[in-house]
Amino acid sequence: MSVKQEDVLKDENLITYIEEIAKDTALLHGVLMRTKETPNSPEVVSYAPFTLFPTPVPTALFHQALAVQTHFNRLVDRVSQNPAFLEETLASTIKVDNFTARLFNIYKQVQQEHRPQSIVLGLNRSDYMLDHSPYGGTSLKQIEINTIAANFGGLASRTPDVHRHILKVANLPEESNNVLDNNPAAGLARGLAKAWELYGSERAVVMFLVEDNELWKRNIPVIRRQLEDVCRTGSLDESRRLFVDGREIAIVYFRNGYMPQNYTSDKARLMMERSLAVKCPDISTHLSGTKKVQQELARRGVLERFFPDEPETVAQIRATFAGLYTLDMGEGDKTVAVALANPDQYVLKSQKEGGGNNIYDSEICEVLENLKNSTERMAYILMDKIQPVPVQNYLLRPGATLKLNSCLSELGVFGAYVRKGKDMVFNECVGHLLRTKRVAVLDNPLLV
Numbered sequence: 001m002s003v004k005q006e007d008v009l010k011d012e013n014l015i016t017y018i019e020e021i022a023k024d025t026a027l028l029h030g031v032l033m034r035t036k037e038t039p040n041s042p043e044v045v046s047y048a049p050f051t052l053f054p055t056p057v058p059t060a061l062f063h064q065a066l067a068v069q070t071h072f073n074r075l076v077d078r079v080s081q082n083p084a085f086l087e088e089t090l091a092s093t094i095k096v097d098n099f100t101a102r103l104f105n106i107y108k109q110v111q112q113e114h115r116p117q118s119i120v121l122g123l124n125r126s127d128y129m130l131d132h133s134p135y136g137g138t139s140l141k142q143i144e145i146n147t148i149a150a151n152f153g154g155l156a157s158r159t160p161d162v163h164r165h166i167l168k169v170a171n172l173p174e175e176s177n178n179v180l181d182n183n184p185a186a187g188l189a190r191g192l193a194k195a196w197e198l199y200g201s202e203r204a205v206v207m208f209l210v211e212d213n214e215l216w217k218r219n220i221p222v223i224r225r226q227l228e229d230v231c232r233t234g235s236l237d238e239s240r241r242l243f244v245d246g247r248e249i250a251i252v253y254f255r256n257g258y259m260p261q262n263y264t265s266d267k268a269r270l271m272m273e274r275s276l277a278v279k280c281p282d283i284s285t286h287l288s289g290t291k292k293v294q295q296e297l298a299r300r301g302v303l304e305r306f307f308p309d310e311p312e313t314v315a316q317i318r319a320t321f322a323g324l325y326t327l328d329m330g331e332g333d334k335t336v337a338v339a340l341a342n343p344d345q346y347v348l349k350s351q352k353e354g355g356g357n358n359i360y361d362s363e364i365c366e367v368l369e370n371l372k373n374s375t376e377r378m379a380y381i382l383m384d385k386i387q388p389v390p391v392q393n394y395l396l397r398p399g400a401t402l403k404l405n406s407c408l409s410e411l412g413v414f415g416a417y418v419r420k421g422k423d424m425v426f427n428e429c430v431g432h433l434l435r436t437k438r439v440a441v442l443d444n445p446l447l448v
């Protein structure tokens with residue numbers, strides 16, 4: 001951060017002035033969210049939480065993250081198409097993790113029918129943090145890849161204008177040139193549109209499985225339903241076309257379905273998986289995004305199996321991996337020992353998705369002391385803790401007073417791909433998302 005920027009951060013009068021303008025600008029540009037108090041009211045909205053200033057991100061690392069995305073798209077797709085790998089990798093996990101076991105069970109049932117939909121649509125987001133080595137140097141490290149319900153693609157396109165305006169008001173006009181345009185939702189929709197065309201029926205609709213109120217728009221018919229609706233009214237015809245409420249479904253987009261509490265039963269998911277509808281993600285791609293798969297991919301020699309003739313692709317992907325370690329019985333004994341010895345160096349992760357499930361510091365010891373002799377520990381993996389340098393910023397949140405905070409940022413990169421049979425017909429990196437926390441809020445990279 002430049003001296004000039006640091007001066008701005010400390011100028012209380014200027015900050016108060018900018019705060020007001022920032023909120024107005026967010027409203028003007030549609031950085032909006034329904035409120036906690038009235039989540040179902042279309043009458044009341046507020047600005048979505050965001051940082052007052054964009055966060056400096058080194059240009060080279062930013063471009064590294066964008067450049068590796070089409071490789072990650074292909075990796076996820078190849079993993080999803082490798083039943084032996086998925087089975088072997090998840091064998092220990094599904095013995096003790098009930099939700100992964102349920103998903104795997106659906107996967108096996110669909111596998112046995114040998115009639116997969118030949119059109120695959122993948123919309124994912126690979127998340128990174130910038131690891132600061134104690135010996136100097138900063139590197140891009142992947143936190144995880146989200147293969148289901150990777151969101152915020154819409155709001156991310158609206159925040160660059162807000163930050164550029166704020167920088168101008170703060171008398172930092174040059175910096176405002178270093179906030180890039182970004183429109184992941186458009187790219188995700190292009191992928192979706194491609195898959196819809198390939199499905200080949202103009203009447204068939206895209207069904208968003210949601211419990212909240214996000215929506216993407218295109219000239220493609222869209223309906224929003226809940227898993228419950230599919231349970232009640234879903235059916236397959238003799239050629240396995242999926243119908244819900246009498247509408248033929250070309251694409252099922254899962255906006256939820258990554259948590260056990262999203263499902264009252266597995267019936268609807270199984271029906272959709274067995275159907276000709278394009279699933280985003282299909283069950284094998286969903287499983288390919290588990291933390292257990294991530295850990296196995298980081299094992300020596302595994303990426304090479306997926307890209308046997310592409311050492312550069314392997315190197316590019318591998319460069320983003322942090323250390324990941326199995327907790328399987330036997331091999332994982334070592335992992336338990338290192339985690340107990342240095343808990344502050346690691347993150348303990350179960351297969352749960354959706355935030356707030358990771359285990360840190362002394363709690364790692366509590367959990368592992370409890371589980372170390374039990375197969376229950378196989379539901380977890382261990383990961384090196386990535387250590388970014390905190391950055392000072394103000395976080396704007398409705399109802400909260402503004403104060404200078406020490407913040408950590410996470411860079412997400414959106415990928416979209418469509419495969420038909422053996423041909424990748426669409427494979428793109430479609431945008432990015434910077435989120436900054438104490439509690440995660442929207443942000444933008446300020447390339448430096």
Ligand code: ADP
Pocket residue numbers: 127143144322347349352353354355356357358383384385386387410
């Ligand atoms: P989830 O599926 O819940 O999103 P993540 O793997 O993304 O799980 O972890 C949630 C959050 O925990 C991340 O957004 C990041 O802030 C933090 N986190 C995860 N892994 C690490 C890590 N290896 N080092 C440091 N922080 C991490």
Ligand code: MG
Pocket residue numbers: 127143144355
């Ligand atoms: Mg995450």
